[in-house]
Amino acid sequence: MIAVLPLEGIPEIEEGDDLAALLEEGAARHGGLQARDVLVVAQKAVSKAEGRVVVLEEIEPSDAAREHAGEGDPRHVEVILRETARVVRSRPPLVIAETRHGFVCASAGVDSSNAPGSGTVVLLPADPDASARSLHERLGVAVIVSDSFGRPFRQGTTDVAIGVAGLAPLLDYRGTRDRVGYELKTTQIAVADEIAGAAELVMGKTDGIPAAIVRGLALEGDGTARDLLMPPDRDLFR
Amino acid sequence: MIAVLPLEGIPEIEEGDDLAALLEEGAARHGGLQARDVLVVAQKAVSKAEGRVVVLEEIEPSDAAREHAGEGDPRHVEVILRETARVVRSRPPLVIAETRHGFVCASAGVDSSNAPGSGTVVLLPADPDASARSLHERLGVAVIVSDSFGRPFRQGTTDVAIGVAGLAPLLDYRGTRDRVGYELKTTQIAVADEIAGAAELVMGKTDGIPAAIVRGLALEGDGTARDLLMPPDRDLFR
Numbered sequence: 001m002i003a004v005l006p007l008e009g010i011p012e013i014e015e016g017d018d019l020a021a022l023l024e025e026g027a028a029r030h031g032g033l034q035a036r037d038v039l040v041v042a043q044k045a046v047s048k049a050e051g052r053v054v055v056l057e058e059i060e061p062s063d064a065a066r067e068h069a070g071e072g073d074p075r076h077v078e079v080i081l082r083e084t085a086r087v088v089r090s091r092p093p094l095v096i097a098e099t100r101h102g103f104v105c106a107s108a109g110v111d112s113s114n115a116p117g118s119g120t121v122v123l124l125p126a127d128p129d130a131s132a133r134s135l136h137e138r139l140g141v142a143v144i145v146s147d148s149f150g151r152p153f154r155q156g157t158t159d160v161a162i163g164v165a166g167l168a169p170l171l172d173y174r175g176t177r178d179r180v181g182y183e184l185k186t187t188q189i190a191v192a193d194e195i196a197g198a199a200e201l202v203m204g205k206t207d208g209i210p211a212a213i214v215r216g217l218a219l220e221g222d223g224t225a226r227d228l229l230m231p232p233d234r235d236l237f238r
Numbered sequence: 239m240i241a242v243l244p245l246e247g248i249p250e251i252e253e254g255d256d257l258a259a260l261l262e263e264g265a266a267r268h269g270g271l272q273a274r275d276v277l278v279v280a281q282k283a284v285s286k287a288e289g290r291v292v293v294l295e296e297i298e299p300s301d302a303a304r305e306h307a308g309e310g311d312p313r314h315v316e317v318i319l320r321e322t323a324r325v326v327r328s329r330p331p332l333v334i335a336e337t338r339h340g341f342v343c344a345s346a347g348v349d350s351s352n353a354p355g356s357g358t359v360v361l362l363p364a365d366p367d368a369s370a371r372s373l374h375e376r377l378g379v380a381v382i383v384s385d386s387f388g389r390p391f392r393q394g395t396t397d398v399a400i401g402v403a404g405l406a407p408l409l410d411y412r413g414t415r416d417r418v419g420y421e422l423k424t425t426q427i428a429v430a431d432e433i434a435g436a437a438e439l440v441m442g443k444t445d446g447i448p449a450a451i452v453r454g455l456a457l458e459g460d461g462t463a464r465d466l467l468m469p470p471d472r473d474l475f476r
């Protein structure tokens with residue numbers, strides 16, 4: 001069995017906070033972090049600790065942003081465009097963007113909910129894998145930085161891994177055999193995304209729970225969230 | 239906290255098996271099914287119990303199937319095309335199809351791994367929501383029928399809900415406020431998909447564990463997996 005344990009009682013994160021220390025305190029009521037735990041931390045907590053917050057008043061929107069914004073806030077759209085490497089789809093004011101990291105998501109991950117004040121927006125971490133790696137090195141457990149992404153074809157968001165350290169995000173069954181001896185040729189499971197989604201179930205969106213422990217997995221290896229990006233030559237939806 | 243409990247010791251499922259009874263037996267070692275449990279059952283177990291298995295020897299491939307198959311098995315491709323309402327993308331022998339149910343997935347959900355014998359393939363249930371509803375009525379808990387789907391832009395599969403009964407698959411935050419008072423305008427979380435993914439983490443692909451209990455959630459409502467389908471007018475990737 002696995003257990004998914006919410007880290008409660010962590011205060012609202014602010015720039016410069018020692019996130020690793022706060023997470024460790026939050027884990028104390030679950031007996032502290034244990035060797036094979038996976039610690040899932042919401043992107044917004046990481047971004048806030050790293051100061052990835054933009055004050056809209058200080059943003060001068062470009063013509064492109066004004067044009068795209070329609071009835072939305074052109075300064076918000078300007079921030080989105082600055083985080084965007086490639087616009088994948090757009091239906092104003094919605095932008096589906098490929099971020100500079102290579103993630104395809106709404107608004108290039110720029111979000112105004114749970115931002116530290118009205119008139120601010122929160123960006124994705126500059127390097128979520130590095131953020132995860134830093135927490136992993138401090139805390140000694142596998143770490144996933146998670147964010148809520150929409151998906152083509154399906155309604156609603158699910159949390160996925162945008163930063164990974166200390167576990168292999170893909171579980172590779174290629175070459176193994178099923179119960180009846182059939183060789184699994186193409187099966188790779190995005191376990192890091194499934195773990196991020198499981199953690200979301202206890203974190204919620206309005207409860208101020210920025211992290212969860214997923215305990216009881218026996219995963220091996222190492223890797224980064226880049227392993228989860230579809231290479232352009234295999235991407236049928238570019 | 240939530241717990242994800244594998245249902246072990248369930249024999250290989252065959253057509254006509256009383257799946258509900260087998261699941262109930264499997265749940266016995268976890269204290270039996272409890273009122274707010276969500277029972278996640280792998281599609282393949284449901285399909286096999288319902289006899290949704292095709293013997294390839296009995297299939298006469300069409301010209302379209304032969305053409306598409308390349309070096310693959312044209313009979314397998316023929317079965318895929320029969321399950322397909324619309325080809326969304328194709329790169330022979332790969333087909334991304336919209337199934338008759340409305341799901342967009344590889345091979346219209348037709349799969350030869352863990353099939354009951356070589357030379358057979360397993361189809362999705364004819365009506366996975368009805369399959370879930372039937373188990374829900376027999377067992378008294380929320381039921382999700384799950385399958386492993388690939389995703390555009392991201393590598394690896396995650397398990398998602400293709401049949402739902404006894405819970406609302408989307409958790410709707412629209413109109414609620416976050417910690418700082420910002421109204422969440424568009425947030426809907428596909429909790430049924432996150433639950434299916436969490437269950438996959440204990441089911442694996444080769445261990446013969448066809449189901450899991452997710453215990454400790456406090457979800458309300460009811461719905462079907464159709465609620466998870468993106469309506470065509472909102473689908474930017476058709």
